[in-house]
Structures are given as structure tokens and as C-alpha cells.
Amino acid sequence: MSEVLEKAKKAKAAAAQLAKLSSSVKDRALEMMAQALEDQTDFLIQANKPDVEAAVRNGKPKAFIDRLTLNEKRIKDMADGLRVVKSLPDPVGEVVAMWKRPNGLIIGQRRVPLGVVGIIYESRPNVTADAAGLCLKAGNAVILRGGSEAIQSNKAIVKVLAQAAYEAGIPEGAIQLIEDTDRASARQLMRLNGLVDVLIPRGGAGLIKAVVEEATVPVIETGVGNCHVYVDGECDQDMAVNIIVNAKTQRPGVCNAAETLLVDKRIAAEFLPKAVRALREKGVEIRGCEKTLEIIPDAVPATPEDWDTEYLDYILAVKVVDGVDEAIRHIEMHGTGHSEAIVTSNYFTAQKFLEEVDAAAVYVNASTRFTDGFEFGFGAEIGISTQKLHARGPMGLKELTTIKYVIYGNGQIRE
Amino acid sequence: MSEVLEKAKKAKAAAAQLAKLSSSVKDRALEMMAQALEDQTDFLIQANKPDVEAAVRNGKPKAFIDRLTLNEKRIKDMADGLRVVKSLPDPVGEVVAMWKRPNGLIIGQRRVPLGVVGIIYESRPNVTADAAGLCLKAGNAVILRGGSEAIQSNKAIVKVLAQAAYEAGIPEGAIQLIEDTDRASARQLMRLNGLVDVLIPRGGAGLIKAVVEEATVPVIETGVGNCHVYVDGECDQDMAVNIIVNAKTQRPGVCNAAETLLVDKRIAAEFLPKAVRALREKGVEIRGCEKTLEIIPDAVPATPEDWDTEYLDYILAVKVVDGVDEAIRHIEMHGTGHSEAIVTSNYFTAQKFLEEVDAAAVYVNASTRFTDGFEFGFGAEIGISTQKLHARGPMGLKELTTIKYVIYGNGQIRE
Structure with a gap:
């Protein structure tokens, strides 16, 4: 089985468990993840070095290298980002509406996680921690597929986060990174209908276009702003x-x-x-x-x-x-x-x-x-949707959920 | 320019006008469309005949021929369906939420039409009228792409509906049928990002799978129920x-x-x-x-x-x-x-x-x-979504809309 398929199956199994977790378990995990990032600052900076060196060697632009670089301040910011997510209200379980039909059926719309969220992104390692935190709080399993330029950094960040989450009681498979950075692995992830519920590409116009073109899994387009x-x-x-x-x-x-x-x-x-x-x-x-x-x-x-x-x-x-x-x-x-x-x-x-x-x-x-999740008052964001389906504008925790109808009957049948 | 591209451009232009129409214009159009279907019953039954004859000649199953056949009762049902849609509250313009930020910005979520909705369906001519009515009420332009087996019936229904709508003040291009029933025309429609905002396939598992596989425009999956x-x-x-x-x-x-x-x-x-x-x-x-x-x-x-x-x-x-x-x-x-x-x-x-x-x-x-729009109390439905993005379960008028953020400032800039 390929790495992508194996991890997607694990993510789906984890998602079923995650959906049932209480806010307090998720919040404890977010705190422990933040703490672990801080505790392992040296390890993360070491892991980041080969990525930065390769970027310099390959003559990448200065802004690119800047975005790629991890330092103490940036790691602290990632940790604080997780604590902000921890402080936000848990969207899962909210009953958005509930009504009674003339036949006595009680119909409710209950907010539930999306399930498995795939994030396809480029070379900003901070996306790794942000996306993992938001997806976890909304009860989703996340499959991260970052660019090759940041692969060593991403591996280290995910290792630290997944370990801390696991110790806090989060099921294995909740936070995973696709380590294969070939185009083929991204393409496979984009077509895993039935295992992956939604893809959110984060990056430049080229990346987003490629995902929209190739994906069969539903995509939320983000970001391009003229x-x-x-x-x-x-x-x-x-x-x-x-x-x-x-x-x-x-x-x-x-x-x-x-x-x-x-x-x-x-x-x-x-x-x-x-x-x-x-x-x-x-x-x-x-x-x-x-x-x-x-x-x-x-x-x-x-x-x-x-x-x-x-x-x-x-x-x-x-x-x-x-x-x-x-x-x-x-x-x-x-x-x-x-x-x-x-x-x-x-x-x-x-x-x-x-x-x-x-x-x-x-x-x-x-x-x-x-136009930004913080400025709109959502506390955090996973991206800014420029499409009209599901989410439009800044996407916070609510946009990482869906609803299911729960219907309470006492024997109703349809005439 | 191909038929599909030409009609999609017309639809996009119409959508901009439709979004501004008052409920009273849309409701008058729905009433006139219902009336026109009833007035033109003979024309519609005549137009349906070659479709039914071809189905008999091609040895289609009895249930298929039954679904395809138009008679006085079915045409009356289509007209009544439009009147039900007319009686429902207009979702467009509703302010879902509005709040004030500490900097004084007032941020509102306003419900707006999706824009251009593509419906890809099989051989039930009643879908033509249902979809046209629901899309119009929600302020969307609709592009209908039905199966070849019902093409004569669909052409007649759309002719009657579009003419009545136009006379009621609805812009040309609001209700259109793709008359080319080749696979290539459906495929083209599925890839018109920027012109078509969403596709809703209605039909069997094979049709839905094909649309999910081939579309680059966002799709709402409907219907398959095990x-x-x-x-x-x-x-x-x-x-x-x-x-x-x-x-x-x-x-x-x-x-x-x-x-x-x-x-x-x-x-x-x-x-x-x-x-x-x-x-x-x-x-x-x-x-x-x-x-x-x-x-x-x-x-x-x-x-x-x-x-x-x-x-x-x-x-x-x-x-x-x-x-x-x-x-x-x-x-x-x-x-x-x-x-x-x-x-x-x-x-x-x-x-x-x-x-x-x-x-x-x-x-x-x-x-x-x-599980049905009428039974849930939505009054009508365009389909039942089995995916998690945007809409889940029965989709009524609200699910044919999106939101936009409207922000009222008095000179705010970001620090």
C-alpha cells in the first residue's frame, strides 16, 4: 500500500474517534502540543537547517528563505497560535437549529467535524502547526502535504505535534504528514474520494489551479486576491x-x-x-x-x-x-x-x-x-475562501465542520 | 463559440441582473411560468411524443418510459411545483449575522445567490421545471443539461418557461438548456470555472461518479443511498x-x-x-x-x-x-x-x-x-446532498445561496 493510501486509511479511522472526543481532551492536547514545540525548539531549528541550506544552495529568493526559516521567535509564535486555538469555543456538537414537524418528528441540525481534511501547501512550515491545531480543535483528522523545500522542517514539526497529541489522548493518525513530496503523492491524495472529505490548498495561484484541476475530492479554493x-x-x-x-x-x-x-x-x-x-x-x-x-x-x-x-x-x-x-x-x-x-x-x-x-x-x-480570520473576530483562520460553496471569505473553526441531521421519532412512517 | 460557452456567458451576465431582482418580480415570473405550462399543455405533450416513441423503439424499460412520459396531470404537477416555490420565503438578502468589531467596523454576512448553477440530469423532464423554479427563486441563473432521451421534451419545457420568465421581467439567459446532448457538451460545462459556480448532478450513481471525476467546477454530490x-x-x-x-x-x-x-x-x-x-x-x-x-x-x-x-x-x-x-x-x-x-x-x-x-x-x-425537502419542512428541494461540503441532506432554497461579507467602515485602516 502506498504511503498516501495507508495514511489516509489511518486518518479515516482516527476521524471516527476524534469526532467523539470532548473539548477538554482536545484542549489539553493543544496545550501539550504548544508546550512540546517550545520544549523542542533546538530540535526543530536543527531540523530546519538542511531545508534552509538547500534553499540557499538552489538560489531561492530572499523572501522565500525568510518564510522557510525557523527561529526561536517563530516557534514560540506557532506554540502561541495553538494556545489561541485552544481558547476558542469548540464548534462541534452545537445544535444549529431544531424544529418539530406536524407528524411529531423532531429534526435537529447538529454541527459535526468534516472528517479527514487534506492540506496541500508550499514552503511555510508554520502552516503545519496552524493547520494541525485548527483541524484538531474542529475534530478532524488532518493529512498535511507540504512542499519538498520544507520537508525536513515539516517532518520534525509533525513528529513533535503528533507525539504530544498522542500522549494527551488523541488517536494515532489524527495528525499526519505525507513525506513523499513527489507530484504523484499529491495527485493521489487529491483523488481519494471516500477517505478524504475536503482538500484545502494553501499557496500561490499555480498550486491552487493545479489542485482545482486535478482533484476529485471536494476543494475549497483559497487565497488568490486581485x-x-x-x-x-x-x-x-x-x-x-x-x-x-x-x-x-x-x-x-x-x-x-x-x-x-x-x-x-x-x-x-x-x-x-x-x-x-x-x-x-x-x-x-x-x-x-x-x-x-x-x-x-x-x-x-x-x-x-x-x-x-x-x-x-x-x-x-x-x-x-x-x-x-x-x-x-x-x-x-x-x-x-x-x-x-x-x-x-x-x-x-x-x-x-x-x-x-x-x-x-x-x-x-x-x-x-x-479580510482575515483574526480581524473578523474568528480568532484564527485556515485560509480565505474565494469560492462560493461551503465557505466564503475567512474560514475559522466553523468552516472546518459540517452538519448532520439528527431525527428523533416515536415510530413515524411515511404515508 | 460553442453552444455551452455561449450560454454560460449569457448565464453569467443574467446572474448579475438576477441577484438584484426583488422577490415580487421573481414571484410574478414563477406564477407566469406555472400558468404558461398549463396553457401550453398540448404543445408540451406533442413535444414529448417523439421522446417517448424513441424510448419504446429502443426497448427502454417500462419504468423508464413512465418517468419520461408527460401527461396533463404531470404538467399540472410541474406548474403546482412552481407555485409552491413561489410561496416560499426568498432567501436572498437575509442578513445571517452582523457584528461590530472593536475598531468600529460593522461586519455582516449577507445571503446572496450562488450565481450560475449547472444541473446535469437524466431523463425526467419534471426536473427541468423544478430546477428552473428553485434556481430562479434563489436568484441564480440555471444551465440545464438533460439526457438525450428527453431532449425534445426539455426543449419545449424550457422554451415555455424562459419565454414566460422573460415576459415577467427576468433577464434573458436566466433559464437555458444545453441542446447538444453529446458527452463533450457535458464535459465542457463541468470545466467552465469562472462562469459556472456549482454543478448539481441528479441521476444514478454512474452519472454522479462521472461528474465528480471530470468536473473542475465545484460539485454537490446527490442522491446515492445505501x-x-x-x-x-x-x-x-x-x-x-x-x-x-x-x-x-x-x-x-x-x-x-x-x-x-x-x-x-x-x-x-x-x-x-x-x-x-x-x-x-x-x-x-x-x-x-x-x-x-x-x-x-x-x-x-x-x-x-x-x-x-x-x-x-x-x-x-x-x-x-x-x-x-x-x-x-x-x-x-x-x-x-x-x-x-x-x-x-x-x-x-x-x-x-x-x-x-x-x-x-x-x-x-x-x-x-x-429524508426529503418537503418532509423536513423546506417546502421543496433540488436534491439530497450526500457530501459534507456546503450542504448535507435535503437541499432547499438556502442551499442554493452563499453569503458575502458586507463591511461598513468609516475610514478604518489596519495597523
Whole structure:
């Protein structure tokens, strides 16, 4: 039996046990897992070294190596992340609704774990601990399949977590890593219908596309964000400058950062010089449409590709549009359904934007950077869904569960 | 441009309009669609004839021809079905939850349509009207892709419905049929990510498997039901006989009918003769395990395949088990996650079964036949989901929607 199949079967068996565990057992395990990460800091840092060395040898970019590197602070952060998850309410067992039918049947919707969750991700070892903690708290078995670049780190993290969980009374097979980092192992995991209940890919657009294309197991798409800020003709322009600067530069490498600024032509000549000055102070390169270039002559001319590019960098595409309708059409054509914002002081324009823009999160007068499980008040997140099924936007613990109908009868049969 | 791509683009454009429509426009359209079906009864019956004739010519089974045939009564039923949908509350626009964050952001979850729903189905023309009505009420554009055997009937039904909807103010493209019934057209529809938001296959196990295998668009699996009734050693045996007879014979051809009876060995010798007598009176063939054969010597010996077969017929597999634990294990191994029932008078056994059986609907002392949108009180259903993502069990109007986050700010930026 292949490694993937063997571990999936173990995970399925573990999931049946996990579903029955009380919150107190799960919480004790999360605390012991956090403690174990801290206790084994040296072991984890040692295990991380060959991954980092290989990345350096292979000439990986600096940002890549930075994300890959484990140090005392990062391990402490992983441990604290597990403690945050511990502190959140257990979603399992909640009765979402219950009603009585005319024939006396009592029908309840009870929240239960999804079962076996597969996480396919790239080279950030902290995903390993985050995903393991969230899946455990929601009563799921997790199968982690990280990238080859972080394999030694992931093996060490999973070893520490699985051992601590087991000692706390969590069944074996609840937290597993696929050690085979061949493409074939990921592909096999994506097609284990009946053993794996859902796949959550976390990473770049290429990874997510590959999983969507190849998986037969249901997938929750996450992350790709070509986000827009539209500055309406009627608005507080200082607020608009603040919001676009924040949305673009507060952390440009993440999915909820803005990539395109749309400006109402009624105020473009007045607003754009102010906005561009503030953006350039933060080091942002401006790529403008023709009308933008008339106002900001030294901007880089935008090509059609710019409207569809998630830069994840200090680059911003800028387009002058004819009011909110053209802004909405542009977003409809180029957006990825992640986070979209309008800055306006007009009530009707705000309502129209909220109503018509089709995205996971639609903002009025706030930065797109708030689309995030912590900022929404969920305490933690496993990713940000950009699809419409099951979960949309930041996914917390509830989104790692499903419901089952429990029906109490006293002999009812159907006429 | 292919027919599928052209219609999908039209559907996407229509969906943006549909999302904004008021309930009163949608309800007026549903009434006019119902009326149009009734007014055009003769046209529909004429259109149905070549389909029925072809089915007879091709030697299709009687049940198949029956499902395919349209008559005055069936057309009236379709029209009434649309009126029921009209009478249901509009799910769109409901604010599921709204809260205020410490920074003053007001975050709301607003229920919105899914967008474009693809329905891939077989030869029941009534699915055409049902699906069109439910999708419209939930604000979705629908692309119907029925089987070749009903193509003339489906073309006529969609023509009547789309025309009536259009006259009532529904945008063109809201209700469309793929007229090309080649496999390639279905395959293309399954891979239109970005244009189609969800696929719901309705039909036999083969169809559903094909869609799950080939689709890259998210799929909601429906329908396959290998359902069990477990009769516990402690129970009201008359109730148990009633329930198994009802679950097996009230309508054997549907997914929530029981296919296997599990009997606690403590009462098998007493219970089985009574149950089998009642079942045989209804014409049910018994296929028994070895222990069943000791009690019912003239039963057909069951083969391993019987435990995994959805007969959809007057056949019942019977197995004697060692109490609720073996029953749960058997269901775990052979069930399809649809509907499972226990008959017991023991409180702890009932709780254990509800807790541990992993299925969309788990019953205590009631027939599995209740798993149905009407019986659950949803008024109507588009199918019964046997997967865990997005929807589980009967899917009503709410399951044809998603949420989007609407966020009201007053200049918030992220620190």
C-alpha cells in the first residue's frame, strides 16, 4: 500500500474517534502540543537547517528563505497560535437549529467535524502547526502535504505535534504528514474520494489551479486576491489616500492587499497627485491607464495584463473610470472575488457597490486588509475562501465542520 | 463559440441582473411560468411524443418510459411545483449575522445567490421545471443539461418557461438548456470555472461518479443511498416491523428507501420471522446472511456485493449483528452517508447511534423515507446532498445561496 493510501486509511479511522472526543481532551492536547514545540525548539531549528541550506544552495529568493526559516521567535509564535486555538469555543456538537414537524418528528441540525481534511501547501512550515491545531480543535483528522523545500522542517514539526497529541489522548493518525513530496503523492491524495472529505490548498495561484484541476475530492479554493479600491467622486479624499496606502503597502505580499486603484474621473486630476505622492513615499511603482498618464506623466504605462495581475509587491495599477458603474464592471471583469473596497460619502453609491460587487468581502470606507480570520473576530483562520460553496471569505473553526441531521421519532412512517 | 460557452456567458451576465431582482418580480415570473405550462399543455405533450416513441423503439424499460412520459396531470404537477416555490420565503438578502468589531467596523454576512448553477440530469423532464423554479427563486441563473432521451421534451419545457420568465421581467439567459446532448457538451460545462459556480448532478450513481471525476467546477454530490435500518435487541418489535416495511416498500425506487436490515442477534430468532412475513406480503425478496438463513431457510443467500448494493427495488439484504457496535461498523463500511435508522427503546443505544453514525440524516425510531425537502419542512428541494461540503441532506432554497461579507467602515485602516 502506498504511503498516501495507508495514511489516509489511518486518518479515516482516527476521524471516527476524534469526532467523539470532548473539548477538554482536545484542549489539553493543544496545550501539550504548544508546550512540546517550545520544549523542542533546538530540535526543530536543527531540523530546519538542511531545508534552509538547500534553499540557499538552489538560489531561492530572499523572501522565500525568510518564510522557510525557523527561529526561536517563530516557534514560540506557532506554540502561541495553538494556545489561541485552544481558547476558542469548540464548534462541534452545537445544535444549529431544531424544529418539530406536524407528524411529531423532531429534526435537529447538529454541527459535526468534516472528517479527514487534506492540506496541500508550499514552503511555510508554520502552516503545519496552524493547520494541525485548527483541524484538531474542529475534530478532524488532518493529512498535511507540504512542499519538498520544507520537508525536513515539516517532518520534525509533525513528529513533535503528533507525539504530544498522542500522549494527551488523541488517536494515532489524527495528525499526519505525507513525506513523499513527489507530484504523484499529491495527485493521489487529491483523488481519494471516500477517505478524504475536503482538500484545502494553501499557496500561490499555480498550486491552487493545479489542485482545482486535478482533484476529485471536494476543494475549497483559497487565497488568490486581485483586490481593488475604488475612490468615488464624492468622498473624503484624505480618507481615500489613507485607505489606498494601507491596502497597498501595509503588507503587500498577502492576498488581501490591493492591486488596482480605480478613480472616478470627476476627481482624478485632484486626487491622483495626492495619492501617488503618498504611495511613492512608501516605494510603490504606479502603472497607469492612458488617462492616469495624462495626470501622472511619469507613471509606467499599464498593459492589459496589469489589470489581471496579483503583484504581491510594491506595484499598483491605476485606472480612471467613469463613476461607480464602470468601477463595478471593471471589478466584475478582473476581480478574483476576494476583497473589494469603495471610498465614498454617498449613501446610494455605497449601497450600490455593496449590492452589486460579487466578492467574498465588500468594504465601504475601509481597507481591504481586514479580510482575515483574526480581524473578523474568528480568532484564527485556515485560509480565505474565494469560492462560493461551503465557505466564503475567512474560514475559522466553523468552516472546518459540517452538519448532520439528527431525527428523533416515536415510530413515524411515511404515508 | 460553442453552444455551452455561449450560454454560460449569457448565464453569467443574467446572474448579475438576477441577484438584484426583488422577490415580487421573481414571484410574478414563477406564477407566469406555472400558468404558461398549463396553457401550453398540448404543445408540451406533442413535444414529448417523439421522446417517448424513441424510448419504446429502443426497448427502454417500462419504468423508464413512465418517468419520461408527460401527461396533463404531470404538467399540472410541474406548474403546482412552481407555485409552491413561489410561496416560499426568498432567501436572498437575509442578513445571517452582523457584528461590530472593536475598531468600529460593522461586519455582516449577507445571503446572496450562488450565481450560475449547472444541473446535469437524466431523463425526467419534471426536473427541468423544478430546477428552473428553485434556481430562479434563489436568484441564480440555471444551465440545464438533460439526457438525450428527453431532449425534445426539455426543449419545449424550457422554451415555455424562459419565454414566460422573460415576459415577467427576468433577464434573458436566466433559464437555458444545453441542446447538444453529446458527452463533450457535458464535459465542457463541468470545466467552465469562472462562469459556472456549482454543478448539481441528479441521476444514478454512474452519472454522479462521472461528474465528480471530470468536473473542475465545484460539485454537490446527490442522491446515492445505501440506507440501513438497525433493529436493536431492546425495541418495540411491532414498531420495528412497521418502520422496515415502510422504509423498504413505501417507494422502493428512491434514494432514501432502505436497502439493508440489520438485526440484533438477541432478538433475531423472534423478530425476523415476523418482519420477513410482513415484507414478503409486500413482495420483497430477502437476501440473508448465514445467520439469517438459519432462521429464514428459504431466503436467498446474500453475497458480499449485496451489502453494497442500492437495489432501488423490492429486494432487502438482511444481516444479523452483535448489537449496536457491529451495526455501526457495518454502516461505516457499507453506507453511502445518506440516511440511517435505529429502532430502539434504550436511551443510551439511541444516543450512541446518533453520535457515531456518519450520515446526512440519522433517525431514531422513524423511517428513512423522511429524508426529503418537503418532509423536513423546506417546502421543496433540488436534491439530497450526500457530501459534507456546503450542504448535507435535503437541499432547499438556502442551499442554493452563499453569503458575502458586507463591511461598513468609516475610514478604518489596519495597523
